[in-house]
Amino acid sequence: MKIRTLLLFVVAFFWLSKPALPSDTSTKEFQGFLRELERRFAEYGWRDLKPEKIPWEYYRTTDRGRPLFFACFGNDSENCTILLAAVHGDEIPTIYVLFKLADYLKENPEAYRGGCIVVAPLVNPDGFLANPPQRVNSNGIDLNRNFPTRDWRKDALRHWEATAHKNKRYYPGRKPGSEDETRFQIALINRFKPHKILSLHSPLGFYDFDGPSFHLDNFGKWLEKISRETDYPLKKFGVYPGSLGNYAGLERGIFTVTLELPSSEPRMAEQFYSKFKPAVTKFMDLGIAGHRLLQLSD
Ligand SMILES: [Zn+2]
Numbered sequence: 486m487k488i489r490t491l492l493l494f495v496v497a498f499f500w501l502s503k504p505a506l507p508s509d510t511s512t513k514e515f516q517g518f519l520r521e522l523e524r525r526f527a528e529y530g531w532r533d534l535k536p537e538k539i540p541w542e543y544y545r546t547t548d549r550g551r552p553l554f555f556a557c558f559g560n561d562s563e564n565c566t567i568l569l570a571a572v573h574g575d576e577i578p579t580i581y582v583l584f585k586l587a588d589y590l591k592e593n594p595e596a597y598r599g600g601c602i603v604v605a606p607l608v609n610p611d612g613f614l615a616n617p618p619q620r621v622n623s624n625g626i627d628l629n630r631n632f633p634t635r636d637w638r639k640d641a642l643r644h645w646e647a648t649a650h651k652n653k654r655y656y657p658g659r660k661p662g663s664e665d666e667t668r669f670q671i672a673l674i675n676r677f678k679p680h681k682i683l684s685l686h687s688p689l690g691f692y693d694f695d696g697p698s699f700h701l702d703n704f705g706k707w708l709e710k711i712s713r714e715t716d717y718p719l720k721k722f723g724v725y726p727g728s729l730g731n732y733a734g735l736e737r738g739i740f741t742v743t744l745e746l747p748s749s750e751p752r753m754a755e756q757f758y759s760k761f762k763p764a765v766t767k768f769m770d771l772g773i774a775g776h777r778l779l780q781l782s783d
Contacts, residue, residue, distance in 0.1 A: 529751035559601035574612020579685035581754035630657035632732035637661035641726040689745035695734025
């Protein structure tokens, strides 16, 4: 009897002390994090989001221990699109747009039939939850200048000094790919092997794209059509050392679109969702095999 009791204690001890899997979103920590987000969302008047209903996953955290989370809708082996928001933590309405889109995908499985959509609505949670929200992450690094592009070591710091005049908001870091949030995006690209990526930013007010040069003209035409339909300009913004467009679009041939919303004002978020949802939906539907566009007419 004594031995059985002892065994019970030993088993209970190991069971209770077993750390939760990092991807376990039912943990108190992750649920607490969602509450923290919801409190912030409520300040912006965003009361219609349902983050607790989404099947989030996470395997990585930021330096401050916040989850780098995403949800995958559909079959991850199929034609895949990755959607990213809040790479810059102060570009607040981008977060609403992708949380709202995750709600939409959850309710409308036909929207990702035959493919997969990966939604990462808050790539830089430490920047967003700073007071006030900030562009850079908690190490002061611009995550859209930190990708390990081929030109990084030669050009990133030089570019920051010459073009950004050492503005701290654009600091690329001391090493390429040094940040958890950058490695998180790279891990998503490696795991899901997307054909398309859409990254939401604000407040510059245009579409921009980078991708495989062979069919860039066709893709450019498709985007020109979307630009006309949504009455929103298409601009070639340029390529930067360490940017996602450079890393994913130019170096890996992934069709990479940046949607710069026209303002970073949180209270405009619902309006932006309504305006851009048709374009985002069409982007998700756009069939791509290898570097080929399959639905150019639509
Ligand atoms: Zn941005």
